[in-house]
Amino acid sequence: MQEHADTVSDTQSFSIKDCALIAISTGRRAYNLRDLSEHLRSVAVDSIYYHFWGGLIQARFDEREYNNDFASWVRHALHDAPLAERLAVLDPTDFDELEALRRELMELMDQRLDESESLHWVQATHPFEFIRSQIVIFDTRHRIHSPEELAEALPGLSIGSIFYHFIDARRRVPDHVDDFRQWLATFGERYDRLRERIAEVEAYFSSVSEIRERLAHAVHIGVEEAAS
């Protein structure tokens, strides 16, 4: 909440922030589904954050088949498609806090263990490595005062800025929206359609540079629509 207050402070100016994420090993490894569920029970909550969002800003192969690492591992290391599909449906923004997301993940895994006798003893082809992250946030001193300025600035924003305002924001901002939509709401109904256009940009399956492109396009069109 504090970060949000800083971002949209004083008379509708928007503070562009930047961030960099760094991965830290937790030392925890799961070799089967039971292990995964048990580690999930007690692993730091920022590890759950990392396995849903970290992949967007950390080095990895960019064709994301699933929206979180748990689903991907269940599919590719345990070869259990039903559970992978159920896990992939989870949208973290549906949960008020990551602890609730943790409980839902465990619930789905335990339910699958009840359904499938064999999953109790199936060993994964490679372990699930629980990773957590540290995020360093800094103020770029760049301020935006109008939606038109936002449209101009978006294509040149760093990947870190896009990640911070469009993805990380969902953990900070009430109703789990991004910083851009939250800020645009302060301008009243005039930019409602622009806010809808931003909401239509998918946050999971593209690289952040692609998200930036789509956001820039959406905001450009939305600003033109508002002006006409």
Place this chain on the structure above:
Amino acid sequence: MSTALEAYAAVAGQDVIDQLGQLASRYRGMKVVHVNSTRVGGGVAEILHKLVPLSRQLGVDAHWEVITGEPTFFQCTKAIHNALQGNPVMLPSQWLEAYEENNRRNAERLRPLLEEADLVFIHDPQPAPLLGLCPNRRGKWVWRCHIDASHPYRPVWHYLRRHVSGYDASVFSLASFAQALPHPEYLIPPSIDPLSEKNIDLPADEVDAVRQRFDLDSDRPLVTQVSRFDRFKDPVGVINAYRLAKRFVPGLQLVLAGSGADDDPEGEAVLAEVQAAAGDDEDIHVLLLPPDAHRVINAIQRASDLVIQKSTREGFGLTVTEAMWKGRPVIGGDTGGIRLQVIDFHTGFLVSTPEGAALRMRYLLNQPRLIHDMGAKARTFVLENFLLTRQLREYLTLGLGVLTGMGERIELG
């Protein structure tokens, strides 16, 4: 902005350089020192040759120091390196004495700089004892392990752990390499420098000249492995794979190219084994190149249809990254950092045996279109994930994390 920064911006994007500038500005008035054990040969020296000057261009007061040692010291550190990769090697007490004595001598020389530094990165086991030899240090110290230590020979790891436990943090290339230590263990894959002699674009006639120099036929397929002559790189396994594939691809040529490194005393013995395995096959080219033959290696990789890196243990495998940057699919050993880069059917193939490598050579050499498409994907993958600018960003982020606190979220004004 300096010309060098402009050149990086042209490859990686201006936004990437701007972000580095923002991070670097937080280091005003601080001194950062990197220490390793060789200035030439091997991936660590190559990275530092670029990382340190780039840091300085961004305004960071960065330094690079190299420890020196006599042959017994390097025999010991090579054995430690092999043990961390899983070889059950014994360390004679006189080797350990040489290891510690050598670090004491280097500490005498480096202590003033290291003790006043704000952030010190110690690379690999060779200089690890320096921490304990700088009791008045005022900064934070980070041990950077570039080695695949996922299954270390435990007695040697227990010995080394005494030297590295006291660090404020450590860095491993992959989560699976991390060993239990009483401090945060960061994960940072290494990177390549797109502007280095080894990776810049080359004119076609320069590639042709290198083909002619080594008697390589441009009309026949060429597979290349570039690496030190080290048993963990399995060069003999590559020759076996080549022989299996050549039965189906008779024109196949193989290059095994490598150079020695100052801190690797086993290279000559392995080279002799490779030459013996190659025998009198004129299509196998075993090339021992000087450590600074970067442009030649660049040309050989570009002259190749496929690149192979059939390691059985690998820290990260920068030769894989280099080949992918040149748009070549890679057939890589299913180990270490190669797994992070080689994605089956996308950027190459992971293999476990010479038979597997031979199968994938045949598969790809029979489908030139696939080689082209996978190569293009491989280059994009490196552009987005494994360039020097990304690694520097993570080092700068890690430094800020270590210097300002270990919370999950660090807000800088």
